[in-house]
Each structure stands twice: as C-alpha cells, then as structure tokens.
Amino acid sequence: MRFLIFFGQRLALAVPTVLILSVLVFLLQRLLPGDPALAMGGDEIDLQGLEEIRHKYGLDLPIHLQYFRWLGSALVGDLGISLRNSMGVTELLLGKLVITLQLAFASMIIAVVVGIPLGVLAASRHGTWLDTATSAVSLTSISIPHFWLGILLVLAFSVNLQWFPSSGYVPFWEDPRRSAMGFVLPSIVLGTGIAGVLMRHTRSAMLQSLGADYVRTARAKGLSERRVVLRHALRNALVPVVTLGAIEFGHLLAGAVLTEQIFSIPGFGKLLVDGVLYRDYAVVQGLVLVSAVLFILVSLTADVLYFVINPRLRG
Amino acid sequence: MDGADGHSLPVMPQAAAAAPLLQVRDLSVSFAGEAGIMPAVRGASFDVPAGGCLGIVGESGSGKSVSSLAIMGLLPPQTARITSGSILFQGRDLLAMSASQVRSLRGSAISMIFQEPMSSLNPAFTIGDQIMEAIQAHERVSRREARDRAIGLLRQVRIPAPERRFSDYPHKLSGGMRQRVMIAIALACEPKLLIADEPTTALDVTVQAQIVELLRDIQQERGTSIMLISHNIGLIAGLADEIVVMYAGGVVERGATARVIGHPEHPYTVGLLGAVPRAEPGDHPLVGIDGAVPDLRHLPPGCVFEPRCPFSAAPCRQDEPALRSLLPGHLAACHMAPLDAVP
Numbered sequence: 001m002r003f004l005i006f007f008g009q010r011l012a013l014a015v016p017t018v019l020i021l022s023v024l025v026f027l028l029q030r031l032l033p034g035d036p037a038l039a040m041g042g043d044e045i046d047l048q049g050l051e052e053i054r055h056k057y058g059l060d061l062p063i064h065l066q067y068f069r070w071l072g073s074a075l076v077g078d079l080g081i082s083l084r085n086s087m088g089v090t091e092l093l094l095g096k097l098v099i100t101l102q103l104a105f106a107s108m109i110i111a112v113v114v115g116i117p118l119g120v121l122a123a124s125r126h127g128t129w130l131d132t133a134t135s136a137v138s139l140t141s142i143s144i145p146h147f148w149l150g151i152l153l154v155l156a157f158s159v160n161l162q163w164f165p166s167s168g169y170v171p172f173w174e175d176p177r178r179s180a181m182g183f184v185l186p187s188i189v190l191g192t193g194i195a196g197v198l199m200r201h202t203r204s205a206m207l208q209s210l211g212a213d214y215v216r217t218a219r220a221k222g223l224s225e226r227r228v229v230l231r232h233a234l235r236n237a238l239v240p241v242v243t244l245g246a247i248e249f250g251h252l253l254a255g256a257v258l259t260e261q262i263f264s265i266p267g268f269g270k271l272l273v274d275g276v277l278y279r280d281y282a283v284v285q286g287l288v289l290v291s292a293v294l295f296i297l298v299s300l301t302a303d304v305l306y307f308v309i310n311p312r313l314r315g
Numbered sequence: 316m317d318g319a320d321g322h323s324l325p326v327m328p329q330a331a332a333a334a335p336l337l338q339v340r341d342l343s344v345s346f347a348g349e350a351g352i353m354p355a356v357r358g359a360s361f362d363v364p365a366g367g368c369l370g371i372v373g374e375s376g377s378g379k380s381v382s383s384l385a386i387m388g389l390l391p392p393q394t395a396r397i398t399s400g401s402i403l404f405q406g407r408d409l410l411a412m413s414a415s416q417v418r419s420l421r422g423s424a425i426s427m428i429f430q431e432p433m434s435s436l437n438p439a440f441t442i443g444d445q446i447m448e449a450i451q452a453h454e455r456v457s458r459r460e461a462r463d464r465a466i467g468l469l470r471q472v473r474i475p476a477p478e479r480r481f482s483d484y485p486h487k488l489s490g491g492m493r494q495r496v497m498i499a500i501a502l503a504c505e506p507k508l509l510i511a512d513e514p515t516t517a518l519d520v521t522v523q524a525q526i527v528e529l530l531r532d533i534q535q536e537r538g539t540s541i542m543l544i545s546h547n548i549g550l551i552a553g554l555a556d557e558i559v560v561m562y563a564g565g566v567v568e569r570g571a572t573a574r575v576i577g578h579p580e581h582p583y584t585v586g587l588l589g590a591v592p593r594a595e596p597g598d599h600p601l602v603g604i605d606g607a608v609p610d611l612r613h614l615p616p617g618c619v620f621e622p623r624c625p626f627s628a629a630p631c632r633q634d635e636p637a638l639r640s641l642l643p644g645h646l647a648a649c650h651m652a653p654l655d656a657v658p
Contacts, residue, residue, distance in 0.1 A: 222418050222449075
C-alpha cells in the first residue's frame with residue numbers, strides 16, 4: 001500500500017514534466033534557423049511549390065495549433081511523418097530504439113561490472129597504493145573523450161588485432177555472434193566513462209558506510225571482513241549509487257551521438273544528427289520526446305529500486 | 316539508580332576470589348596521527364572477575380573505550396598500535412593470537428555493546444536478520460533454529476511481541492529498544508564476557524535504569540562477566556563489584572566498589588564522586604573538577620592530574636606516582652594518599 005502511494009506520487013509528478021518538456025522541444029526546434037519546406041523542396045522549387053509542402057505538413061498553421069496537433073497524435077502513438085523520407089516517425093524510432101537499447105544495456109553492464117567492484121576495492125584498501133591507483137584509473141576513464149578512445153580501440157582491436165569489427169551494425173536475428181561482436185567496442189567506449197563515475201561514487205559511499213557504527217557492530221559479531229564489506233557496508237553504499245547509475249543509463253537512452261557516428265551504429269544518436277541536419281522537425285521532436293519519456297521511466301524504475309533497497313522508505 | 320551510597324551493594328567476595336576471566340596487564344595503546352603520536356592508554360592493568368562485574372570510570376579521553384576496543388581486537392589497524400602489555404582471556408593472550416583466532420572469539424566468547432544504539436544497527440536489515448547473523452557467524456545451526464533462538468533472545472531482553480518485532484527494521488524501534496536488540500546480538504552465543512561501553516549514555520533516564528537492570532539480570536542469571544564502562548560513577552557503583560578509575564590513559568585507582576566509593580584515595584576519584592548529583596535530602600553542593608583533561612601528546616612531567624589537583628604538592632610536579640597498595644585490594648596512584656592524612 002505504501003508502495004502504491006509512493007509510486008503514484010512519482011508517476012503524478014512525471015506527467016507535468018513530460019508536458020512541459022513537449023512544449024520546450026516543440027518551441028526549440030521552431031526557433032532554429034532554416035526552413036523545412038526549403039530543405040525538402042530543394043533549390044529549384046518555386047513559391048507555390050513551397051506553399052503546397054507547407055500546407056501538406058501543416059506548417060502554415062498558427063504555431064499553437066501545430067503544437068496541439070502534434071501532441072494529440074503523439075498521445076495516441078503517432079509522432080507524424082518524417083519530412084525527409086516520408087516514413088512514419090513512430091516506426092522509424094521503434095527500429096532505432098532496439099539498437100540504442102542494446103548499446104545502452106551493454107555499456108551499462110560493462111560500467112557496473114567494472115566500476116562497482118573497483119570502487120569497493122579502493123574503499124576497503126583506503127589509503128594504500130591500490131586506492132591511489134584505482135582513483136587514477138577512475139579519473140582517467142572519466143576524462144578520456146569518447147571519440148579519442150573509440151579511435152584508439154578501433155586502431156588496436158580492429159585494425160591491428162582484428163578481434164572486433166571497426167564499424168557497422170548487424171541485427172541480432174541475422175547473426176547473433178557478429179551482432180554481439182559489433183557492440184563490444186562501442187560499449188567499452190560508452191561504459192568506460194560511466195564506470196569511472198560509478199567507481200568514484202561507490203568508493204566514497206563505501207568509505208562513509210565502512211566508518212559507520214553498524215559496521216563496527218558487524219565486526220564485533222566476529223563476521224569475516226569479506227562479509228562486513230560486501231553485506232553490511234556495500235548494501236548501504238549502493239543506495240546513492242543506484243540513483244546515479246539510473247541517471248547514467250537514462251543518458252545512454254538518449255543516444256550516443258559521437259560513438260554511434262564513429263562505429264556507424266544507426267541508433268538514436270545518428271538519427272538525431274540526420275534529423276537536425278535536414279530540419280526534419282517531426283523526427284527530432286519525436287526523438288527528444290521519446291528519449292525524455294524513457295529517461296522518466298528509468299528514473300521511476302530507480303525510485304522503485306530505491307524503495308526496495310532502502311527499508312526506511314517503507315515505513 | 317543513584318549508587319553513590321555504596322554500602323547497600325551486594326558484595327561478592329567469592330567472585331572476586333576466583334581466577335579472573337580477563338587480565339589486562341600493562342596495556343599501552345598509541346595512535347599515530349598527523350599531529351604526532353598520541354598515547355591513549357598508558358600501562359593500564361585490571362582484571363574482570365569471572366561471573367562478576369568490573370566498572371571502568373573516567374572522562375572522555377581517559378582511555379577506557381580504547382582499552383575495550385583493544386580487548387575486542389577492533390582498534391583501527393591503520394592508526395592504532397598496541398605498544399606494550401598483554402590481554403589474558405581465560406589464560407590465553409589475545410594479543411598473541413592470529414586475527415582469525417581473535418575473530419572466532421569476538422561475538423561468541425567476548426561480545427560488546429556500544430554507546431550509540433541509534434546508529435549501531437544496520438538500517439538495511441531486519442533486527443531478526445541481524446541477531447540470526449550473530450548466531451550463524453559462530454555456530455552451525457539451521458535457519459529455523461537460528462530464528463527460534465533469535466526470538467528467544469528478543470524475549471530475554473524484554474522486547475514486547477518478539478515474533479512481530481523480529482521482522483521490523485531498526486528505524487521502527489526507539490533508542491532503548493535498539494539497545495536491547497544490541498544486547499540480544501551480544502548475548503547470541505552465550506558470551507563469557509560482555510563489554511558494555513557507555514550503554515546508557517544516549518538514552519532517557521528511565522530507559523537507562525531499565526537497561527542497567529537488564530544487565531544486572533544477565534550477569535546474575537547467566538553468570539556472564541560484565542565490563543561496564545561509563546563516565547558516570549553512580550551507574551557503575553550500582554552494578555560493579557570492582558572499580559577501575561582511569562585518567563589520561565592510566566589507571567589512577569582500583570579497588571572493591573564499596574571501598575573506592577566510601578574511601579576514595581585518589582583526588583580525581585574524590586572529584587568524580589563530588590560531581591554526582593544526589594537525590595538525598597540535605598545540602599549537597601554539586602562540585603565539578605576544575606580544568607580539563609590534559610592533551611595526551613603533551614603530558615605534564617609529574618602526576619598527570621597535578622594541574623587540576625587540590626592536594627598538589629612539590630613531589631607531584633616531578634615524579635609520576637605509581638599505583639600502590641593502600642589496603643589489600645585497594646590501590647591508588649597518588650603521592651599524597653592516604654588522603655585522610657593530608658591536612
């Protein structure tokens with residue numbers, strides 16, 4: 001019951017957030033210079049041709065009517081038609097979402113598997129060379145630019161060692177092995193920075209909980225150091241780390257523009273770049289809106305997780 | 316629960332006569348910090364009688380908590396060093412044991428409760444879980460048996476509706492209840508020695524009395540030896556058979572409770588007794604001790620209490636007094652003792 005109230009409150013907060021966001025997305029795109037009708041019609045088109053295109057896509061309506069038309073259809077799952085290739089935006093996004101989700105999950109797995117254990121290790125060896133080394137690794141991995149790391153990895157593992165393909169996307173159902181191989185390098189690129197962030201936060205949260213009175217109690221019980229660290233300290237340290245991890249995952253769902261570009265992965269990032277370049281209003285609006293809704297869904301999930309791992313919320 | 320009147324206390328000569336359960340000899344502990352080396356305990360010696368209760372009294376910084384952490388093997392390894400001494404538990408030196416040997420005693424033969432009941436339980440686990448863990452850390456028992464024992468322990472520390480409380484998280488319990496849970500955890504494996512470090516300091520006065528009563532019952536019913544640490548000499552007087560008074564890391568007076576309370580032979584003990592509020596009729600002005608505990612990094616050359624001592628004389632500023640026997644079993648570290656003779 002408490003959970004339902006808690007979840008209901010979070011959900012109720014999400015609705016106005018999405019609405020405000022939809023207005024911003026719509027307006028921002030309209031404020032950009034450039035005319036979609038011109039972009040579609042090309043150089044040769046005359047004034048009448050332009051008017052026809054504008055009328056066809058509702059671009060001649062007052063701006064608030066354009067917004068309500070767009071929002072009304074968006075609510076029933078119709079995000080309009082791409083100005084560039086006349087495909088439905090919803091179908092276009094769904095196709096790319098599968099790719100972006102795969103990349104986001106793979107990156108997150110790498111980040112969690114590397115970042116959290118290293119953070120725990122650094123905190124439990126606080127003040128030793130291991131702690132210093134781990135902190136250096138963490139800082140480096142946060143600071144490395146994605147495009148540079150991507151190029152280095154391609155050079156090392158694709159060009160020289162030829163372990164992984166340098167670019168390209170193969171759908172999972174066509175060839176699962178090649179598909180997975182294609183995601184390795186981009187996931188490492190995206191996962192590295194997040195691993196660094198998780199490492200730092202896990203370390204500081206662990207240092208705090210290792211100094212807590214309940215950890216002294218756990219040691220006084222005669223528990224092994226391993227159990228003290230992994231059960232008593234880590235469980236409490238994970239509370240802030242879960243929230244942070246969810247935010248990072250949410251960012252991944254918006255698409256990784258540079259990384260997708262480097263590895264030619266046709267996900268949200270590439271779609272966004274193309275959409276902006278061609279003034280494809282419908283695609284950009286739909287993409288930003290879907291990313292935002294996904295982000296909100298992820299934070300809702302994080303709230304639920306938070307509720308599960310933090311019994312104080314349960315009352 | 317004001318035990319300043321020590322004459323009504325039950326005296327347990329048979330407990331004091333038996334071989335002590337714990338013998339601390341010449342224990343010295345230092346902390347290395349950025350400001351230099353700080354001697355927190357300086358050559359302390361005391362015994363915990365088997366089945367009896369030893370009270371250690373002193374201000375914050377007197378070394379009483381550090382001594383208890385040394386016994387538990389819970390001193391922070393990065394900063395603390397035990398520079399001398401031995402801690403004999405049932406005749407075996409804890410300081411000579413390996414870390415895993417000490418760990419197997421910790422929580423089973425020797426257990427400890429702390430000053431901060433509000434933060435000493437893990438907020439992420441139910442109290443039942445935390446008690447069962449203490450049992451299962453040392454004994455091979457089924458989950459079901461551990462659960463039954465944990466509920467039994469909750470009942471013994473007088474937590475109402477123990478079956479229901481078993482699955483509660485700590486945040487649902489009051490401070491007094493949490494301290495009872497801590498005691499249940501400490502008792503989980505029937506310890507020989509229970510170290511209680513300021514167990515009532517963070518609690519309301521009425522709750523304090525209940526916890527003290529609980530500790531007394533545990534000692535009498537189970538024969539558990541208790542090492543009770545407090546800054547409150549009245550609390551200690553109510554439970555302890557023997558008292559050790561610590562000041563600036565050293566033992567300044569030691570003896571049977573009734574004797575030390577009735578005839579304190581160290582000026583610091585006299586000061587501590589004067590600082591206890593009394594509920595008896597009559598005019599008892601509350602007297603504090605002037606000055607503050609000295610900086611342990613820069614101790615005075617003679618007696619460490621000399622700067623605050625009303626009995627101070629010339630030798631006190633030169634030589635540090637050693638503990639000496641004034642009566643059989645009653646020792647004080649003071650050049651001027653016995654104080655009755657001081658004009």
